Amino acid sequence: MPQAAHPPSCAKQLRQAASQRGASNQQIARIIHVHCGVSELRAQRLARGLTLKQTADDLNRIAEGRADAPRTDGDQLGHWESGRRPRNNTIELLCEFFDCTVADIGFARSAMSPTNVPAIQALIPRSPQKGFTDTDTLAQQVDAARWSVDRTLTAGTVSATQLDLLDEQVLWAREQYVYTPPAPMIETLLRHLAEVDELSAHRQPAAVQVRLSELVAMLATLVADALMKLGQLSRSQSWYATARNAADDSGNAELRARVRAQAAMLPFYYGPLEAAVNLAREARIICRGRPSATAAFAAAAEARALAKMGDALGADVALRHAASAFEQSGAGGPTDNDAFGFPERRFLLYESGTLTSLGHTSRARRTQDAALRLYPARTGIDPALLSLETAICLARERSAAEACQVAGTAILRITPAHRTPIVEQRAHEVIQALPPGIRDGRAVRELRDILALPPGQV
Incomplete structure (x- = not known):
């Protein structure tokens, strides 16, 4: 009893x-x-x-x-x-x-290996009259059960060295992701995931399982982001769900928040915007007010989505939270070339998006210039996105010819493998930002012609 x-x-x-x-x-x-x-x-x-x-x-x-x-x-x-x-x-x-x-x-599945559960149950006497009245028999049964459990707990197949190598591979992938086009990057990420998944399928000690879940969450997040860039929206959404499950399974609050903040990018670009706000806000709540790069990222993502929805007051408040968290966290430095970092140039990218949507074009263009100076020569699509936001600002200032020229130059300069649907979608927003009466002008027609060209052709 x-x-x-x-x-x-x-x-x-x-x-x-x-x-x-x-x-x-x-x-x-x-x-x-x-x-x-x-x-x-x-x-x-x-x-x-x-x-x-x-x-x-x-x-x-x-x-x-x-x-x-x-x-x-x-x-x-x-x-x-x-x-x-x-x-x-x-x-x-x-x-x-x-x-x-x-x-x-207390709601996780049993940590016991399924193959060992029947063996342990067989050691438990079926009747109170048999076994439990015999002290020696009970002692043997108790010891045998403990030995069986101990064997289960030590049956992990991952050595500390192997786990360290996996960590190094994932860190390398995070650094490569910053500048590698999404299509070839997905192949690399899936190879790493296959290795981690195979190890996760076996019963591992709790500490090892936590680290494996963290690795799955990171890799799945990068796969989801790459699929989003390629316009594979439903697959991207599914992979973000996988990343969230893995992050939650790890119990790592920082990672749980980071995955949600990153997932907010999908509805930010493709809708619904309310989902982007909710994901970013959930990430900020998980951070519980602790200043960190992830807290700054979550608040910045929330500000950008609110601004795009037209909530100027909410966006301004969230952007101030982001700036404060970023300053207190000391973000940047060694995370500059890490897809899971949030260096100053990334913060400025989100600030640019917020200011652009709010129509603060002068401030936005100063922010864009400051961000572009911080990007290395070898990088991904962020500089192109910043240039396209400059073009959106010019379009809102009714400088149609200059806006289309900046946008067209950004499209032509981007590496063909990086010219993905997410970039082209942002370029079309330049045209949408122009007053309807001038969307059929020569400059706009030339920009449409550039967008109609296959990647790599001038």
């Missing part, structure tokens, strides 16, 4: 004592779970000194505005804490709130 759970007062004493020793919430939750005999989910709540109602109210505040998020009350939360499994989107919300993994709240 299971041990009766200890009262909340016991958890409170444990929380206070552990807090004085500097223990984290996750460490406190594990102590409460083991000592008090409560579920992992209840231990997470008690580790923070929250009541059922307080937790439910906070969950509802986080879920506000999300179409698929459930409304939570104290009774429901109590059922989940007693073992009833909630829906997957609710589990994701709980993980976000408690800043933990699915396993930390």
Whole structure:
């Protein structure tokens, strides 16, 4: 018969004592779970000194505005804490709130290898009258069960050296991604993913599985971004979902936020803009106000999407948050040539997009000039996007000939392999920014002719 759970007062004493020793919430939750005999989910709540109602109210505040998020009350939360499994989107919300993994709240699949579970079950006596009355037999069974579990936990197939090599390969891919065209880059990324996926399919120690999930999240994010550049929108969306699942499985809050901020690019360019705002805002919430490159990226992405929606006030507030987080994080430096970095030139790119959409053309053009000076000679499509935003600013200033000339030059200069649908879509926005009455002029016709040329032809 299971041990009766200890009262909340016991958890409170444990929380206070552990807090004085500097223990984290996750460490406190594990102590409460083991000592008090409560579920992992209840231990997470008690580790923070929250009541059922307080937790439910906070969950509802986080879920506000999300179409698929459930409304939570104290009774429901109590059922989940007693073992009833909630829906997957609710589990994701709980993980976000408690800043933990699915396993930390007790809803992950068993860590036991399926092949070992029957063997362990066979060691457990079927009848209380047989075995448990015999001290020697019980001791043997207990020891045998522990040995079986230990074998399962040490059955990982990845050595520390192998894992380090995988990390190096993924880091190399992140650096190559900055300037390599998307089509050949996808082939490289898929080769790395196949290797990581094969290792992930086997039971690994928890620490190894976390690192593998992190690698999958990074690689899947880059695949999704490359597919977006190529105009493969549905595939890109699916890969972003895979990246989010892997990041959430890793429990790495920084990576969970980064994947969502990156995923906001897809609806920013192709719609719906509300989805871009929601993803960027979710990423910012996961960062919990901690200044970091990811927090700056999330706020900048939110500002750019809000500006494109016409929300000038919201965009201005988000851009100020981005600037503050960027300054405090000290972003840049060694991450300059990393696809998962957020150096100054990338921050300025997002600032340019925000100012361009808001119609602050003079400020936007100064920002574009500053950003272009920071890009190395060997790079991807960002300089072309900045030049096209300059052209959009000129179009809004009714300088049609100059706008089309800048846009046409940007298209002709870009490497053919980098001239992907996302670049051409931005070039068409230059024409759309012109007043309707002058969209049939000579300069516009010449720009349309350039866009009609196959990549690599002048």
